[in-house]
Amino acid sequence: MKKITQLTFFLLVALLLSCGGESYPAASNEGGISGTGNGGSKSSLSGSAYKGPFIQDGEVNVISIEGDNGSVIANSQIRDNLGDFILEVEPGLLSVSATGRFYDETEATYSEESVTLKALVNKDPEQQATILVNALTLLSHDLAVELIIQGNSYEQATADAQSRVKTVLAAVTGDIPTSQPFINMNIINSPGTTPEDNAYSLYISSLFTEAVNERSIEEPYTMTTLLNTLRADVINNDPIDDATLLSLQEANGRLNAASIQQNLEAVFIGETIAPIGDVIETVSPGLVPPSNLTTSVNTTGDAQQFCFDMTVECSNPEHKAEIITAVGYAYDLQIDDNADFSSPIVNLTGWQRNFFDTEHASLGSGTRYFRVRKSYDDGQLSLWAQTDFVVP
Incomplete structure (x- = not known):
């Protein structure tokens, strides 16, 4: 694999961060990063984007990452208020970016803010793929790209990046076991997903929303600010700063599992919502401060x-x-x-x-x-x- 400089990596990440409606040269089907697919015809890439679920008309862009180059190869829109999307894409290492407003599962309202979430997928030739784009896939995205550029396989890079994310978040959650990649974690128990993993994903989504909602009352603070802060912690291997940690810890104490479940059931008609209460009950005791000081x-x-x-x-x-x-x-x-x-x-x-x-x-x-x-x-x-x- 061609080696690139740290500067080149950040140029690539800048492209991934700025992914929008701009026009870029078509990606080549030749070559590709070691351990990723290459060549072949287009096939379906479908999925859902949520921080609660994204709402209709949000934008989805797909970047093909080829060596030290990247280009937008497909774009579409969120099809409904469940965050669903579908595109035809070429195989290979792809960065999927979803931008839009979302349903706030803690307050049963739609966000005023538009956020961008990303996920990294290695698309096999001529095979349909389904992915879930969420806050966890965003937090692991940039580190996984860096590790792949350094020569790691997609599987190793994503596993290491996800482990780093969970280590950073463990300051709040502790070590909660999960078994599936982040791109397979939903907020409902859809076919092929694991309820325990879905519960962890829904917990993180709700925790972030609750923290932002409360902190924004006192100061200008957005979901994008929180996500960017945690992304930097992951990429730099830093602990969560005191102010952000306190926001998340206090947000945990305000989460209401029954209310979140009811709010999501009103959107996901007939679906089983991930058991977020199990995670809240696991996390909460450890957040209690020392007593009788x-x-x-x-x-x-x-x-x-x-x-x-x-x-x-x-x-x-x-x-x-x-x-x-x-x-x-x-x-x-x-x-x-x-x-x-x-x-x-x-x-x-x-x-x-x-x-x-x-x-x-x-x-x-x-x-x-x-x-x-x-x-x-x-x-x-x-x-x-x-x-x-x-x-x-």
């Missing part, structure tokens, strides 16, 4: 002590009988002289006990802020528990 001064040691996940306060000498060694999780601890924790004086990860103390000499004097959260072995992070105290 208290703090007191240890006058003998001239230190500040903190207790959490105990039934007694630090001022009670018996608290030491409740000190535990955490199993399956650890604690993250921070102390700062700023309430936003922008410059921690103490910043510990992997703390195994539900008791912590620190000498006052290291903290200066005045009001200080302490917070603690659980960090689970599967990647999930709880909400923070927080208190303040005065250093004498």
